[in-house]
Amino acid sequence: MTAVIESEGLGKRYRRLWALTECTLSVPAGRVVGLVGPNGAGKTTLLSLASGMLAPTTGTIEVLGGRPGAGPGQLARVGYLAQNAPVYAELSVSDHLKLGARLNPGWDAALAADRMKHLDLDPGRKAGTLSGGQRAQLALTLAVAKRPELLLLDEPVASLDPLARREFLQDLMEAVAEQQVSVVLSSHLISDLERVCDYLIVLVGSRVRVAGPVEELLASHHLLSGPRRDPATLPAGQQVISASHTDVQTTLLVRTAGPVLDPAWTVSGVTMEDLVLAYMSQAGLGRGRRHLEAQR
Amino acid sequence: MIEFHLDGRSGVAPYLQLIHQVRQALRLGLLAEGDQLPKVKDVAAGLAINPNTVLKAYRELEYEGLAAARPGVGTFVTGTLAGASLAAHGPLRHDLQRWLAKARRAGLDDESIEALFVSTFRAAGEEGVA
Numbered sequence: 001m002t003a004v005i006e007s008e009g010l011g012k013r014y015r016r017l018w019a020l021t022e023c024t025l026s027v028p029a030g031r032v033v034g035l036v037g038p039n040g041a042g043k044t045t046l047l048s049l050a051s052g053m054l055a056p057t058t059g060t061i062e063v064l065g066g067r068p069g070a071g072p073g074q075l076a077r078v079g080y081l082a083q084n085a086p087v088y089a090e091l092s093v094s095d096h097l098k099l100g101a102r103l104n105p106g107w108d109a110a111l112a113a114d115r116m117k118h119l120d121l122d123p124g125r126k127a128g129t130l131s132g133g134q135r136a137q138l139a140l141t142l143a144v145a146k147r148p149e150l151l152l153l154d155e156p157v158a159s160l161d162p163l164a165r166r167e168f169l170q171d172l173m174e175a176v177a178e179q180q181v182s183v184v185l186s187s188h189l190i191s192d193l194e195r196v197c198d199y200l201i202v203l204v205g206s207r208v209r210v211a212g213p214v215e216e217l218l219a220s221h222h223l224l225s226g227p228r229r230d231p232a233t234l235p236a237g238q239q240v241i242s243a244s245h246t247d248v249q250t251t252l253l254v255r256t257a258g259p260v261l262d263p264a265w266t267v268s269g270v271t272m273e274d275l276v277l278a279y280m281s282q283a284g285l286g287r288g289r290r291h292l293e294a295q296r
Numbered sequence: 297m298i299e300f301h302l303d304g305r306s307g308v309a310p311y312l313q314l315i316h317q318v319r320q321a322l323r324l325g326l327l328a329e330g331d332q333l334p335k336v337k338d339v340a341a342g343l344a345i346n347p348n349t350v351l352k353a354y355r356e357l358e359y360e361g362l363a364a365a366r367p368g369v370g371t372f373v374t375g376t377l378a379g380a381s382l383a384a385h386g387p388l389r390h391d392l393q394r395w396l397a398k399a400r401r402a403g404l405d406d407e408s409i410e411a412l413f414v415s416t417f418r419a420a421g422e423e424g425v426a
Contacts, residue, residue, distance in 0.1 A: 032346050166344055174341035191304055195345045271307065 002065060004029050004150050004182045005050055009059035012045050019045040021206045023059070027184070027199065029149075031213075032176060034197035035186040036276050041203040043186040044083060047152045050184070051080035064149055076106055079148035079181075083155050085139035089128025093121050096138060097145075104146035112145035115171070133164025140168065144175045151175075153185040157192065165189075169196055190273045200272065202279040209279040214272065221275055224265040225251045235262075242278035253278040297334060298326060302343050310345055314353035322362065322377040325385070333363060333371045 003026045010023040020042040027033055035043050048054040049061055052069020061067075066074045087096060097116070101107045116123065119137050121130070127138060136156060143151055156172075157165040173196060175181060187193055193200070201211040210217065221241070228250045231240045238256040245251075253270065254260070260267045270278075298321045300314055308316075321327040333354065340347040354371045357363040362375040378385075399409050 030348075032348075169344035170341050173344055173347060174337060177337040177340040177347035192344075194304070195302070195310065195343070198346050198348050 002029055003027055003062075004031075005061065005063055005184070006065075007049075007059065007061040010046075010049065010056055010061050011058035012042075012049060012054060013057040018206050020049070023208050025201065025208060025211055027182075027201075027211075029182050030180065031182055031199040032173075032197050033182075033184040033199040033201060034193035034214075035184055035201050035203065036188070036190070036193065037203035037209075038280060042206045043203055044154055046203065047080070047154050047184065047186060051078060051152050053080070072105070076104060076146065077149045079143035079146055079151045081139050081143045081151070081153045081156055084159060085132075085136040085156065087127040087130070087135050087138055090126060092124050092126055093130075093138060094123035096127060096142060097123075100142045100145055106147045108145045108147050111147075112141055115141045115145070131164070132159050133161065133167065136160055136164065136168055137171065140171060140175075144179070144181075147179065148181060151181055151183045151185075153183065155186050155188070157187060157189065165192065172196070190276055194272045200275075202276055204280055204282070209282065210275075217275060218270060218272065220257060221253060221255050221270045221278075222260055223251070223253055223268045223270050223274065224260060225249065225268075226262075226265040229264075242281050297332060300334065300339055300343060302345065311349045311353040311356070314339070314350065315356055318353075318357055318362065319377060322373070322375070325378045325382045327373050329373055329376055331373045333357075333373065335370055 005025055005027040007023050007025045010020060010025075011018060012020040023042075023046065035046065037043055045054065049056055050063050050068055052063075052067075052074070063074070064077050066077075068078070069075065088099075091099070093116070097112050100112065101109060115137075119134070119141070121134060121138065127135065130138065136159075140156070143153075151172075153172075157168055160168060169192060172183065172185075176183060185196075198214050199212070200214050200217060202209045226249070228245055228248055231243050231250070231252055234240065234252075234254065237258055238254045238260070240252055240254055242253045243250065253274065298317065300317055302310055302313055306313070318327065318333065327333075334342075336347050336350045336354070339345070339350045354363060354365065358365060358371075360375070362373065362377070363371050364374045365371045396409065399412070404412065
């Protein structure tokens with residue numbers, strides 16, 4: 001299967017600050033990709049680069065095999081929903097749909113009408129008076145009805161209440177099931193990502209810390225706890241992602257292709273939350289294995 | 297048709313939860329051969345989960361010989377887990393209800409009842425009685 005996003009050494013600098021560095025990714029088609037990381041990690045920058053709203057400073061990025069934003073053909077294949085679901089406050093709901101129909105060659109009017117009926121939005125209402133949830137749903141309708149092959153969603157549910165959030169994700173998953181659209185969505189809400197995502201990218205401090213199919217990532221990471229010991233003494237194939245120690249005990253989250261055989265460890269599986277938190281906290285530990293000494 | 301639900305806090309992978317619910321429904325006779333399972337699209341939209349998760353669960357059920365996909369129509373139940381024992385469910389359930397009422401009268405709370413049942417179930421299994 002072809003990649004929806006293929007990047008090589010991708011980087012973006014704003015004046016002196018690198019928002020994204022050495023980003024090399026190959027995201028397969030047909031996935032719902034969760035993009036997670038702390039604020040300022042580079043999530044929005046990556047999505048903007050993929051949509052063609054920004055041009056890279058270094059490296060290359062291909063989206064669906066083409067250069068992002070290169071001409072109407074490429075634009076039609078990608079749906080991009082920026083943070084906070086921007087709509088035109090002074091335009092009515094039906095004006096938005098008319099705009100969508102005029103601006104997008106592949107506009108699916110039946111799908112848009114269907115969604116409007118289901119959402120029960122008054123077509124005459126100005127978008128500026130809609131609730132956050134309704135605005136997000138209107139923006140999603142525009143993005144979905146252009147029938148893109150890839151949907152890029154920047155924190156689409158961040159400002160929504162739990163019910164609106166669930167409804168948004170239900171509609172998104174319905175679109176994924178019906179139209180086989182690939183999705184990349186950034187979010188802080190790991191419980192949501194656990195339900196909808198089957199591919200994960202963790203971005204911290206402008207770098208990709210880990211990326212891969214969720215199932216593979218969960219299977220290759222383990223939580224080890226046992227008597228206190230120096231993580232440097234672990235077998236070569238076991239990469240320590242995060243470590244914490246008390247005076248008698250050591251708890252590690254390790255990545256390894258093989259099983260953990262050392263009987264000194266109590267081994268348990270990890271959840272997506274464990275995984276994300278471990279990679280996020282890893283940034284603070286530095287890259288060395290000296291933190292055991294540092295904690296004494 | 298059955299309706300799926302998900303326990304986000306159970307730590308059990310969502311596709312396994314779906315498989316478990318189908319097996320459970322088959323055991324209890326809620327699903328029988330020829331019944332249609334909910335459409336992938338409807339499950340994905342209803343639970344807000346990835347359609348691939350539903351597909352994976354259905355593929356696993358196909359592999360176990362419990363379901364089969366008819367392209368363009370849906371996935372249908374082809375096997376059964378209850379079998380001839382289903383007829384015995386009614387009386388057994390009745391006995392169990394009587395036993396539960398007795399346990400409550402003796403002052404056992406839900407947790408104690410569950411603990412007693414599980415430990416007895418295990419012990420019986422070990423003795424080869426069950």
